[in-house]
Amino acid sequence: MAFTPRGPEASFFEVLDQHRASLLAALKRGGEEPTGGGMCLASSSEVLSSIEKIIQDIVTSLARNEAPAFTIDNRSSWENIKFEDSVGLHMVSHCTTRKIKSDSPKSVKNFAIILKILSMIYKLVQSNTYATKRDIYYTDSQLFGNQTVVDNIINDISCMLKVPRRSLHILSTSKGLIAGDLKYLEEDGTKVNCTRATAVAVPSNIQGIQNLITDAKFLLIVEKDATFQRLLDDNFCNKMSPCIMVTGKGVPDLNTRLLVKKLWDTFHIPVFTLVDADPHGIEIMCIYKYGSMAMSFEAHNLTVPAIRWLGLLPSDIKRLNIPKGTLIPLTKRDQMKLDSILKRPYITCQPFWRKEMEIMADSKMKAEIQALTFLSSDYLSRVYLPNKLKFGGWI
């Protein structure tokens, strides 16, 4: 019987294996990885007790003829966020707070909405049912006004109760996709095999998946769905087997980030990003690697500082002689974003990233991954990525 080898030869992955070894060594040197940081999965009874305590405090305030108020951490304030190489962006332990008062015309509505969502969470946890943020919004869209209000308050509650959103029985809608050498069991027992020709949706219950199995040599995070689909069409996962591909379809949702984190925590395989050579792509990459300001309170569950930038690097544009006609001038917004990223605390410990961004800033041009198709239609999957992976072309 003829044996058709899947993927390249073992020697192809030498550099990757060395990289992995260095990552593991760094992990050992850095001590134990923080396990979940300050956000552990809480039991239902713990969540219910926390909410009851809040209600008791409110009633006690009223009995004393004092207007009750919530004290909320300022999650999205730079003064409350610090950067650690091993974690990324995360909240400081003693952060500034703000009060949501019940007797202030400006905040009384927010006060009421927080109570409303707390009461909904209470019911979900009590009945062991789940709802998405969108479901919450539609229960009373007139009261909430817009989805962003609901999203922010849910995050505030998560931060206030110091439990991950999952413990509040509120799910985020997953929009991400996975493909490649990965199998797992979902919480309800469903077996998932990502080696199929078509991609699998990122599950909504990441904490509940078990029995993850993979032989993957690396995990490739792809910024855009278009690029992801192109790679699928080019049979990239088989050509580069064993590997795993994930896309968040732009800015990743919480579940996609949780999955990437879980794969790293479980397998410690090298994780690379494939993003456009533009400020938006770089920012998305930073979210996976260092986290976002909005979710900094849950950074320990979400960030993978070991992520490396595989492509498209601004320096690749010149190196590969990508036609100038395929490049796009940076807009004013791009410039502002690029300046903002360059000022962020984590860039100081990434001199190569900084250099790439400076190349982009100097040229005032950006490029999408699709620009590689001008070299050849399958240049990305046939030449660019294999060479990058084989010869360690990541930073």
Added chain:
Amino acid sequence: MEGPAVAVCEILKYLIIYQRCETAGVSKGALLEGQLVISIEALNSKHQANTLHCVTTIAAAGSIYGGLVLKKLLKDMQSILPGFFANLNWTSEEAGHSQDASGLRPFQMIFEADVKPRTLMTDSLVIKNFLRKIITVLPKIRFNFSVKVNGILSVEIFGAESEPALNLSNGIALVVNCQHYLSTPKFDTTELPCSRIHPVLGHPVMLFIPDDVVGMGLLGELTLTPAVALCPCPKVFSNQLNRISSISIFLYGPSGLPLIFPNSEQPTTAVFKDASYFIDWKKYRLSMVPNLDLSLDSGVHTLLSAHLRAILRESHSVVQGCIQAAVARALEQHRQAVKAHQKLQASLSVAVDSIMSIMTGSTNSSFRKTCLQTLQAADTQEFGTKLHKSFQEVTQHRFLYHCSHEVKQQLLPERNEAEQNTDKAHENGSLELLAGTGEQTENKRLKRGSLGVEETGASRSAGALSPSEAASRRAEPTAAPLTFSRSRTGPGSGLEDAVWLQEISNLSEWLSSGPGP
């Protein structure tokens, strides 16, 4: 036979203006202070039946009037009140018994007249009304007014020193207790959560002084600053306003004295003839106000008030425009207050329902018991009621705090872009007008000034407190609206008797022991 009211009012005005002039260069913008004593002692006349012989004394405590030359005052009074003087006996004492350290003597003036009892009753009302108006904008001046009729004494002290007031930059302050602006109590303001007014200042407008008035000696620049307030406070009485039962207009001169029209003239000037013009009824969905109360006194003359009609007529559209704008802002403020109140109520309802949902859905008996005990409720229904009530009380308290702390703000006039006729260069001047004849022209220093309302005053979101150029009132079905005719009616009217009875609640013994009408 004229009573003492005319003379008392004119003398008080003279003294206040004198004090203004004396202190103007010393402490600009400081509030006038002092104490003035007015006492009327009446005994049955020995020479005429049904007549009281009244001795009226006006005295001023403190040395502020020490430099006042009494002879000059008498001469000025003769020119202001020629008819009056012919019939009265004046005695001026310079209270030679006491002098302060500077060698100045306190001021005292005494005059006598024979009047009918009803005249005295009416005059007492007029004097009280006048004093109330003064202390509204000059709260630090205290008046001690006593009336003794055949041995029966009644004393009333007028002063607002301890009341919350808003200081304006020209040495005038506005007392914000709404009682000062209500002619008759339409509702028990002690029961209101907030008994203050929160005026909204309009933009000052320059008034044109006709040439013939200038020729009479009224020189300088005259500005009018309107202030509008709803009563009661819209913040804590935030039902939707749909009717205004009356409009009261209070007009003050630059020295803080109420402006009046000559007795013989029509009470209303064209500007204020149709006060309904000031309100955009359709926009605010309001019904028409039935009555106008133009709170102007009668019987006393000043140069400005003598020509007030002409001045206002010349600047008719400007005056109406600025008042309209101020009224619109006051009503808009109310509308915002109603919206805020509705928003608050809606939010509190959501908060209460959410807490009740958790409380009633909880299987934790300890938690439920603790909640019930904390609010001293027997069951969840009572708990819900008490919860709602508690929220109302704590939020009400906060709104009242806002109301009371507005007073401490110094207000500056806000630029109203809608008002085009704004020669705004002279916002905070002071128009000093001394009553008197042509002989005193040199004393008629007309600086830039404001006629009427308070200068300064940017209305903050809470509204600027300023003396009511116009004050809109809330609908009060039981209130008897004031009519202009009331203030014009002479002695003998039935309505005046009713008001008199109300006024002399502390002089009830007079009714039984005094001389008949």
